Amino acid sequence: MEFIANALNGNFLSNVLPAPSDEVDGVLAAIAYGSNFNDEKGDFIGHCIANRYRLDIWMRYDHTVPVALPLLWRLLRHHKDNIFCNLVPDVLHSKVIWWRGYGAYIGSANLSDRAWVSNIEAGVFLTEADLQDNGMHIELENFFESLRSFEQVFPLDEDVIKELAKIEAARKGLQNIGKELRKKPSWEGPAFSEKKKAWDRRKEKFRREWHDALAHLQSIGEQLRTHRPRWVEEDVPLTWQVDQYLHAYYYNHVGEANRKPFEDYFAKNRRNPNAAVSAMLTWWAGTDTPPSNEDYTFYDGAPYIREHLSRDNVLNLTQAEFAGVCERTHATRDHVIKMKLAALGRPDLKTLSREERLPLYAGWLLQQRNAMGWSVLQLLNYVLYGGRNEDLWERLYIASHDKNYSLPHYGLNSMAELVGWALPEVTPPRNGRTSKALRALGFDVKVY
Incomplete structure (x- = not known):
């Protein structure tokens, strides 16, 4: 400050x-x-x-x-x-x-x-x-x-x-x-x-935007059925393929290096996003190798999260296992590098790499409690399994926006990404990068 x-x-x-x-x-x-x-x-x-x-x-x-x-x-x-x-x-x-x-x-x-x-x-x-x-x-x-x-x-x-x-x-x-x-x-x-109560108004706006974005993701998923690269196995869930198609597009076709002017691409593609999607699907299907390590997500990252966040396992994760979940979550990896080292228990240091920060972050986050006394594992259990699949959007909104439920340094993007890896039959993953890629393709979605 x-x-x-x-x-x-x-x-x-x-x-x-x-x-x-x-x-x-x-x-x-x-x-x-x-x-x-x-x-x-x-x-x-x-x-x-x-x-x-x-x-x-x-x-x-x-x-x-x-x-x-x-x-x-x-x-x-x-x-x-x-x-x-x-x-x-x-x-x-x-x-x-x-x-x-x-x-x-x-x-x-x-x-x-x-x-x-x-x-x-x-x-x-x-x-x-x-x-x-x-x-x-x-x-x-x-x-x-x-x-x-x-x-x-x-x-x-x-x-x-x-x-x-x-x-x-x-x-x-x-x-x-x-x-x-x-x-x-x-x-x-x-x-x-x-x-009308401001909370209800904001939640309803979130619901509409979330389902609009989900419709775009599902449409891309249907097209991926006929645009699967040879290096992607048939049993990889379509929802995971959608996310990694967007991942590859964002990191290989939007801007250069760290410059990602996705709003410029949105302005260019908004009149015909389907044409932009089609062009990138052709490119994706023709790749001989993963453009930016998408195979790691398909065969290591996502399966690890799916196993460890299953209904039977989520409440019983060890610190090492939860650290493994954090290490495989794109949004969490992006966030942890921005945290102060004092918050991670290392005020004596000036710099730490992302890989060094993640285990410290996992241990710190497991010690946090929300206003109801829940740990992060209880919060994830609520989001994943605390009601009907159709109401998943509402639990995500509550977990990230209601101060009784939310936890510091664990926001919507991390949780919404995790539900897609853990429940691929229900929803695709969605994080900030997913939303930026959709906007770059011309879809008018919000970046959270």
């Missing part, structure tokens, strides 16, 4: 912008007020564009024109670069930026040169590990999902900017003049108008 106070402590918000080597799964921001920066290439928006991050930003709309017109035009102009702005009438006053997978700023800084450089501001930057430590990632996820759900929120477009330009011209700098010209009604905020 870092305190951001600009010149007062020499730590500016620009200091915590992710480096090109940092993994960022998209940027979410809710910043009430804004104006253009002097350096458009190096500011927050320019940074997102340069690094090809998708930015979803919510800003304020009212008769005082809280976001400067040049900034609004700039945001609209860069819609083609995956910059998406929505406007919240009257009540938005937050200053939050979440670089998903990297960390979040929460403080007082608006989107302006003064706020980022010369104003006296106060805020904190929390790394992704900090967010995971105290469940703040769940709170941020819920915060932005709430912003998405309000019917009063609307997308930025040219007509809105022209309307605000008329209001600004009429106001001539006075506070209330121009209010009668606005077309959108005043909003008193969610406490006065929202009747």
